[in-house]
Amino acid sequence: MNCWLATGAPGGGYDAISSGNATGSRNDLITMPATEAFTAGLPVEVGQIDRELKKLWDASGGVMTRASLINLAVYSEAPDSLGRNTAIISQITENHACRAIVIAADPESKESGVEAWISAHCHVSQAGRKQVCSEQLSFLLKGKQCGLLPNIVFAQLDSDLPLYLWWQEEFRPPIDPQLWAWVDRVIYDSKIWRNFGEQMRLVEATQREARQRIVLCDLNWERLIHLRIAVAQFFDHPATHHHLAGIKALEIKHAPGFRSTALLFVGWLAGQLGWERSSAKAKSLGFRQKTDDGKQKIKVSLLRKEGEPISACRITTESAVFRIEHKPGADLLDVFFGRTEGRKMRQLLPAGKNDVVELVQEELMRGGAHQVYLRAVEQVRDLL
Numbered sequence: 001m002n003c004w005l006a007t008g009a010p011g012g013g014y015d016a017i018s019s020g021n022a023t024g025s026r027n028d029l030i031t032m033p034a035t036e037a038f039t040a041g042l043p044v045e046v047g048q049i050d051r052e053l054k055k056l057w058d059a060s061g062g063v064m065t066r067a068s069l070i071n072l073a074v075y076s077e078a079p080d081s082l083g084r085n086t087a088i089i090s091q092i093t094e095n096h097a098c099r100a101i102v103i104a105a106d107p108e109s110k111e112s113g114v115e116a117w118i119s120a121h122c123h124v125s126q127a128g129r130k131q132v133c134s135e136q137l138s139f140l141l142k143g144k145q146c147g148l149l150p151n152i153v154f155a156q157l158d159s160d161l162p163l164y165l166w167w168q169e170e171f172r173p174p175i176d177p178q179l180w181a182w183v184d185r186v187i188y189d190s191k192i193w194r195n196f197g198e199q200m201r202l203v204e205a206t207q208r209e210a211r212q213r214i215v216l217c218d219l220n221w222e223r224l225i226h227l228r229i230a231v232a233q234f235f236d237h238p239a240t241h242h243h244l245a246g247i248k249a250l251e252i253k254h255a256p257g258f259r260s261t262a263l264l265f266v267g268w269l270a271g272q273l274g275w276e277r278s279s280a281k282a283k284s285l286g287f288r289q290k291t292d293d294g295k296q297k298i299k300v301s302l303l304r305k306e307g308e309p310i311s312a313c314r315i316t317t318e319s320a321v322f323r324i325e326h327k328p329g330a331d332l333l334d335v336f337f338g339r340t341e342g343r344k345m346r347q348l349l350p351a352g353k354n355d356v357v358e359l360v361q362e363e364l365m366r367g368g369a370h371q372v373y374l375r376a377v378e379q380v381r382d383l384l
Contacts, residue, residue: 041119041138049137049156052118064122064131067097068158070364075103075149076168082138086119091357093121093134096364099158100136105146112143114152150179166360170194171202180206180214187363189219191260196384200377217363221373223309224265225362226352227324230333231269231313233349234322244273245291246317247298253305253312261309262302263380271375285383309354326351
């Protein structure tokens, strides 16, 4: 059960939150049932946020328990982002208690100003008694006030909990060291990047500003997790290890707009198996692999096809074929392995979903520095 605690006109987005129509008492914040419409919450003065939050929890009568494991800041410049991101945060907090700092920015606005709201997302605990709640602080920045982003984020952090920043826009220079020095993980989606090389240089610059402490979390990479697991399981058994050195061709079918996703998959295989680019020519998809008798060429083909982000992957060796298919809307991957002369095997494996909530939740569950991702990027950087 989910209880969305907010007041105001339904809908969300700039039209709903900037009109000043939010009404209702603090008790309304506590008792309002879940609805499909999401609102910004209770309007507050920026300098009074802590005091108003305390009043909110005092008014709950002890039926709500505040919980927070991380600070999750979300930044967007899309006109409808506050309503959309509030709905997303509501789902994320079912499994990841946090203090959410949701920021909508309008840098092109001729007006300058800051508006703020407080709200909470509550979910009944597994014991079925108390509601476990995550706070959300929402901000609308206009015009010159968009430069206050670092100050707003830092002022609202919950204790010394780690800060995860979900950046929903392309990165722009100059990099602000004040902001990035505090970030533990930056979440982004390289699929929206128009110039991968330029954007990646900016991301790497943020890492340098933060002395390499930032973990890079690319949702475009996360889309590949189930496909990578399916391919890896082909070679789990010692009897199939020798096929790794005999790969002759790789064919990937990807949906329009997901070429970068397919290239990250190519980069993953190349990075993990030590492939080398067979040509320094830009945009060349040829690779070579070291063998006992020299270097074997590997033909890589990317084909565009409507459907799932990656709808098919086919790996061919001298004596076997490994194939994975993801049919439109299917929950499972159709996995096939067959020797040219010999046994064949077919099974179904989880496919995952190209859903932003699921992708972000996968990232929030993962630790480590994502070194495999960085190796994959390095292999195909100039192809993206």
